[in-house]
Amino acid sequence: MRQIILGFTLLFATLLAPFNASAEEEKAASPQYTYYTLSPDITTNYYTQGKRIGYLRLQIDLMVADPDLIKIVEHHSPLIRDAIITIIGQQPEAKIKSLAGREEIRQACLNKANELLIAETRQKVLTELLFTKYLYQ
Numbered sequence: 001m002r003q004i005i006l007g008f009t010l011l012f013a014t015l016l017a018p019f020n021a022s023a024e025e026e027k028a029a030s031p032q033y034t035y036y037t038l039s040p041d042i043t044t045n046y047y048t049q050g051k052r053i054g055y056l057r058l059q060i061d062l063m064v065a066d067p068d069l070i071k072i073v074e075h076h077s078p079l080i081r082d083a084i085i086t087i088i089g090q091q092p093e094a095k096i097k098s099l100a101g102r103e104e105i106r107q108a109c110l111n112k113a114n115e116l117l118i119a120e121t122r123q124k125v126l127t128e129l130l131f132t133k134y135l136y137q
Contacts, residue, residue, distance in 0.1 A: 031065035033127065036073045038062065041133065044085050048093045056088060056096060059133035062113075062126055069125050076120060083112045096136055106131055 038060045048054040062073055062080070073080070087108050088096075095101030110129035117125040 031127075032067055034064055034067040034070055036062045036064070036070050036077075037132075038077055038081055038084075042081060042084060042088075044088050046088060046091050046093060046096050046136075054093055054096065055137045057133065057135045058084070058088075058131055060084065060109075061130045061132050063128035063130065064125060065127050072117070072121055072125055076117060079116055079120070080113045083116055084109045087112060102131065102134060 042058040046054045114126050
């Protein structure tokens with residue numbers, strides 16, 4: 001009886017070996033997403049209708065597909081921060097306060113950051129840019 005169980009165990013291990021190898025190869029080939037949080041939070045102002053100044057506070061997470069790219073993002077974080085502040089400073093109040101406007105701003109920030117990083121490093125570094133905190137007054 002033991003020999004039969006041992007035989008089945010060896011048979012299944014032999015049959016499943018190609019699937020285990022392909023799962024390991026798939027893990028190695030798939031991206032290992034990593035996040036970098038711009039620190040400290042960005043606090044800046046924006047145009048409003050009237051005499052008061054509007055303030056916006058953002059916490060931004062930058063997503064990369066390879067953990068090795070975090071060093072590049074960290075090195076260029078002042079450049080990315082400046083680009084985001086510049087973009088936000090040009091936005092009207094209505095765009096800052098609307099959900100659709102917020103998404104447009106986020107996409108503009110991602111595109112500009114990737115454009116600057118391509119110019120600096122000759123590669124697309126950022127996969128995604130996320131507003132993890134978005135407070136306006």
